[in-house]
Amino acid sequence: MSRRGLTAAFAGLALAGLVAAAALHPGPARSQAAPAPAEPQLVARGAYLTAAGDCQACHTAPGGQPFAGGLPVKTPFGTIVSANITPGGIGDWTPDQFYRALHQGVDDEGKHLYPAFPYNYYTLLTRADSDAIFAYLKTLPASSNHPNRDQLPFPFNIRFFVRFWNMLFLKEGPFQPNPGKSAEWNRGAYLVEALGHCQACHTPSNFLGGPKRGQAFRGGAFPGWFAPDLTPNRRTGLGSWSRADLIEFLKTGRNAHAQASGEMGEVVADSTSHLTDADLDAIATYVTDRPASPAVQVKAPEPAVMRQGEAIFVDSCSACHRMDGRGTPRFFPPLVGDANLQQRDPTTILRFIEGGVATTPTPSAPTPLAMPAYGWKLTDDQVAAVATFVRNSWGNAAPPVSVGQAAKVRKALTFGPGPTGAAQQHGRLAHPGPETWSTPNTMSSDNGGANAGRAAPAGSGAGNGGSSQGHPAGVTAGGPG
Ligand code: HEC
Ligand code: HEC
Ligand code: HEC
Numbered sequence: 001m002s003r004r005g006l007t008a009a010f011a012g013l014a015l016a017g018l019v020a021a022a023a024l025h026p027g028p029a030r031s032q033a034a035p036a037p038a039e040p041q042l043v044a045r046g047a048y049l050t051a052a053g054d055c056q057a058c059h060t061a062p063g064g065q066p067f068a069g070g071l072p073v074k075t076p077f078g079t080i081v082s083a084n085i086t087p088g089g090i091g092d093w094t095p096d097q098f099y100r101a102l103h104q105g106v107d108d109e110g111k112h113l114y115p116a117f118p119y120n121y122y123t124l125l126t127r128a129d130s131d132a133i134f135a136y137l138k139t140l141p142a143s144s145n146h147p148n149r150d151q152l153p154f155p156f157n158i159r160f161f162v163r164f165w166n167m168l169f170l171k172e173g174p175f176q177p178n179p180g181k182s183a184e185w186n187r188g189a190y191l192v193e194a195l196g197h198c199q200a201c202h203t204p205s206n207f208l209g210g211p212k213r214g215q216a217f218r219g220g221a222f223p224g225w226f227a228p229d230l231t232p233n234r235r236t237g238l239g240s241w242s243r244a245d246l247i248e249f250l251k252t253g254r255n256a257h258a259q260a261s262g263e264m265g266e267v268v269a270d271s272t273s274h275l276t277d278a279d280l281d282a283i284a285t286y287v288t289d290r291p292a293s294p295a296v297q298v299k300a301p302e303p304a305v306m307r308q309g310e311a312i313f314v315d316s317c318s319a320c321h322r323m324d325g326r327g328t329p330r331f332f333p334p335l336v337g338d339a340n341l342q343q344r345d346p347t348t349i350l351r352f353i354e355g356g357v358a359t360t361p362t363p364s365a366p367t368p369l370a371m372p373a374y375g376w377k378l379t380d381d382q383v384a385a386v387a388t389f390v391r392n393s394w395g396n397a398a399p400p401v402s403v404g405q406a407a408k409v410r411k412a413l414t415f416g417p418g419p420t421g422a423a424q425q426h427g428r429l430a431h432p433g434p435e436t437w438s439t440p441n442t443m444s445s446d447n448g449g450a451n452a453g454r455a456a457p458a459g460s461g462a463g464n465g466g467s468s469q470g471h472p473a474g475v476t477a478g479g480p481g
Pocket of ligand 1: 050055081084089090101107115122
């Protein structure tokens, strides 16, 4: 999982090399006798809070035992591996030590943890909630997994340096309610800011990887992704969503406007879909109570690029998203007025087009829906053109996508198996497999329809802007795929 915490971790470490300040290393927290078995109520509350904190997403390796850690997080500096937080990993910790880990980002021995673990948000947790989570984690089956977590090369392996990052970006909690707001608003703020750590992805970061607090929720980049603007901006944010739309999205992973996949799909499946209706209401109250991000003037794209993009859209995309871009809400998302599509940074959209994407199923919306990968059949130039077209048609407006941006995303997707998402995307890019509904000699325009899988007429070059295609050997050049 390429979570934004990484950027933060490494920027912080890089900074540490430059800053020469001295402060005391926190000593180990005093150990206590193991507590008596926790009451079922406390454990149940802990399970709920653990879901709200999405701890499982990072603490589970692909195919591994939940919470047993070992998920490798690759970065240009090395790999940070998540910890085993079953009793096999933190079984002899005290509740004090556990609270201190969430609150200050240090382990049982007082060693600094990297901010790839988002303790700069969990610091806002109350002591009571930390104790409940700990009580729940203690009931999990113990795993003996001991992933090698110190795989960073010198000098990034010096955990002590994280202190300098903390000096700049760790504002210690716990959460202080805002007395000028309702109890519901404050509950929402606690869920979003502390447990949900939504800002870790949805807020832009500065050059040191710390959140730009003045631009909270205006959309943020993290390796391979761009998490969209969540302010009430009508074009790029949630301005055209109703409260009910937001609640439906967080509960089921879809609504009339959008569908959750990839990183957000995991957030919905593992976390927000488990929340009570009252808590989802509270989140909606908090998230919608902020000013809209400023409107940005957008330069109109070149007419020739729009014509090239339109031809590709008609051939490859309109079967699902329809000629008028209205799609079939909750199945094939509408592109008209789609906020995610109109972000300043097109990374997420480019990875969907090049690598394919599947809507994450949730218990209340279990139907799997997928969009095939186009990276293997469209060149960077064609991907840029179709992305520019959909970002600027039917009233949409967003900066044109450059060939360089399409190439950069392609390179990251083909980088090879790494964090979960990247590994899946890698397979899809190499050859569209069953999960993408598209196989090399079939008509992509049939995808999602009754004729899906129909063989492509030999030598037809339907659409795709008439440009030559750069897909791998073994696929007929010019074939519509
Ligand atoms: C974004 C990914 C991510 C999320 C979400 C996350 N963690 Fe972690 N966590 C990590 C990583 C990575 C480490 C290892 C950090 C290191 O080695 O410096 C870690 C380390 C820890 C540790 C230290 C364990 C040890 O043996 O040192 C604890 C405790 C912990 N996490 C608990 C939690 C809890 C509880 C939650 C949910 C409330 C949570 N984590 C959510 C990524 C995450
Ligand atoms: C690990 C990073 C990450 C975290 C944490 C995260 N999100 Fe997201 N979110 C994304 C990405 C990436 C997208 C765009 C992809 C998608 O919609 O499938 C997204 C999309 C969304 C959307 C849809 C917006 C649109 O215009 O389509 C909403 C709403 C949303 N997130 C709300 C939240 C809330 C509320 C939280 C906290 C509870 C949260 N997110 C936490 C990464 C994240
Ligand atoms: C087989 C049907 C199908 C075809 C063909 C298809 N898509 Fe999609 N598309 C989907 C589905 C399903 C999703 C929702 C995936 C998700 O984000 O959960 C989607 C999502 C998207 C999104 C993201 C919307 C959002 O808000 O997150 C964009 C942009 C998009 N498609 C553009 C295209 C383009 C451009 C093409 C042609 C090159 C195309 N699609 C072809 C089914 C299709």
